[in-house]
Amino acid sequence: MTSTxxxxxxxxxxxxxxRARTPHAGPAARPRRRRVPAWLAAVPLLAxxxxxxxxxxxxxxxxxxxxxxxxxxPASYGTENLATSLQxxxxxxxxxxxxxxxxxxxxATLLGLPLAQAVVTSRSRALREAVLTASGVLANFGGVxxxxxxxxxxxxxxxxxxxxxxxxxxWSLYSFWGLVLVYLYFLIPLMVLTITxxxxxxxxQWREAARSNGATTAQYWRxxxxxxxxxxxxxxxxxxxxxxxAAYATAAAMVGSAVPLVTLQISxxxxxxxxxxxxxVALALSLDMVVVAGLVxxxxxxxxxxxxxxxx
Numbered sequence: 445m446t447s448t449x450x451x452x453x454x455x456x457x458x459x460x461x462x463r464a465r466t467p468h469a470g471p472a473a474r475p476r477r478r479r480v481p482a483w484l485a486a487v488p489l490l491a492x493x494x495x496x497x498x499x500x501x502x503x504x505x506x507x508x509x510x511x512x513x514x515x516x517x518p519a520s521y522g523t524e525n526l527a528t529s530l531q532x533x534x535x536x537x538x539x540x541x542x543x544x545x546x547x548x549x550x551x552a553t554l555l556g557l558p559l560a561q562a563v564v565t566s567r568s569r570a571l572r573e574a575v576l577t578a579s580g581v582l583a584n585f586g587g588v589x590x591x592x593x594x595x596x597x598x599x600x601x602x603x604x605x606x607x608x609x610x611x612x613x614x615w616s617l618y619s620f621w622g623l624v625l626v627y628l629y630f631l632i633p634l635m636v637l638t639i640t641x642x643x644x645x646x647x648x649q650w651r652e653a654a655r656s657n658g659a660t661t662a663q664y665w666r667x668x669x670x671x672x673x674x675x676x677x678x679x680x681x682x683x684x685x686x687x688x689x690a691a692y693a694t695a696a697a698m699v700g701s702a703v704p705l706v707t708l709q710i711s712x713x714x715x716x717x718x719x720x721x722x723x724x725v726a727l728a729l730s731l732d733m734v735v736v737a738g739l740v741x742x743x744x745x746x747x748x749x750x751x752x753x754x755x756x
Contacts, residue, residue, distance in 0.1 A: 504734075507727035525728035533709065534725070538732060540704040544620065545688035548627040553681045555628070556635025563636065564643040576640065579633035586630050587693035594626050595698060618699050626694060631684045638683055642676035675747040682744040686737055706733060 511522045528534065563575045597604050598617045605611055616622060646669055654664040670677075692707040701708060706729055713726035 501734075504727050504730050507724045508731045510724055512724065525724045526731070528725050529728040529732055533704065534706075534729060537704040537706045537709040538729070541689055541706040542736070544623060544627070544703070544705065545685045548624050548631055548688045549681050549684035551624065552628055552631035552635045552684050553677060556632045556680075557639055557677065559632065560636045560639045560643055564640060576637065579636045582633040583630050583637060586691065588697045590626065590629060591694045591697035594622075594629075598622070598625075618702050620703055623695060623699055623703055626698065627688050627691065631688060634687060635680050635684060638680040639673070639676060642673055646672065679744050679747040682740050682747070686740045686744075689733070689736065689740075 508525055509521050509523065510519050511524045512519050530538070559575075563572050566572055594602075594617060596602055598610070598615075599605060600611065600617070602617070605615065605617075617625075650668050651664055654668055659667070690707070692711070695703065695705055696708060696711065701712075710726045710729045710733075713722040713729065
């Protein structure tokens with residue numbers, strides 16, 4: 445006898461066979477989309493960086509090590525330009541830039557820290573935003589407009605110079621200390637912007653714990669706050685040093701050759717104001733500046749990482 449299934453049993457058997465014959469169509473069977481590597485988004489930036497910075501750097505290196513033949517023969521490669529850049533007036537200008545940048549950076553660090561602390565501890569939100577906004581503007585205010593503003597105010601015929609009789613007291617804006625004063629105008633706001641996040645990272649529990657143990661405000665700053673802020677302070681100093689070291693337009697418009705600076709020497713060598721044919725020496729001086737800036741950044745980056753670990 446042959447039994448025939450009818451009803452629900454037959455439908456279950458038929459559907460089971462249909463499921464067995466039909467392949468499973470799920471997410472695994474769909475074609476996977478190939479993910480684009482994330483680094484491809486940075487290709488335009490890398491290309492721009494290579495063109496804007498790489499090509500000038502290669503040209504600078506090639507010119508710094510290229511020695512021209514005075515007799516008109518073919519040029520050769522050597523270190524004569526680098527040796528010349530570290531002698532005589534060029535060395536004096538390089539040391540003058542280091543001295544000026546170091547002095548201005550130290551003063552800006554010492555003056556910017558209490559100003560930033562006053563802003564951080566202020567209860568007025570409007571005052572904090574106003575000071576930080578003004579600092580952002582003043583930190584980028586430089587060049588010929590800044591030189592003109594100081595010449596009109598504190599120059600030989602400036603408004604304050606005549607009203608206060610500063611010329612009779614031996615004041616001169618076109619000197620080393622006059623240039624330091626001008627540099628402080630944009631370095632102090634830069635220090636405020638640099639150190640404010642670190643001051644915000646100081647926890648109130650640290651001050652309360654110090655007070656609970658009988659520490660005064662001076663002891664708190666000496667044994668707690670300043671050791672924590674020291675990497676940020678040194679990093680800010682290095683940043684200010686680099687900004688002052690690379691400044692050119694303000695000094696060129698205000699003091700000219702009265703104060704020996706390496707940026708002014710590079711300009712004179714490129715334009716042939718002193719000696720003709722010293723373009724490669726100017727490129728060697730530029731290489732010296734790059735080396736100094738590299739040393740500055742080598743100090744700044746580890747300090748910044750160490751400070752971020754404490755203040756995170």
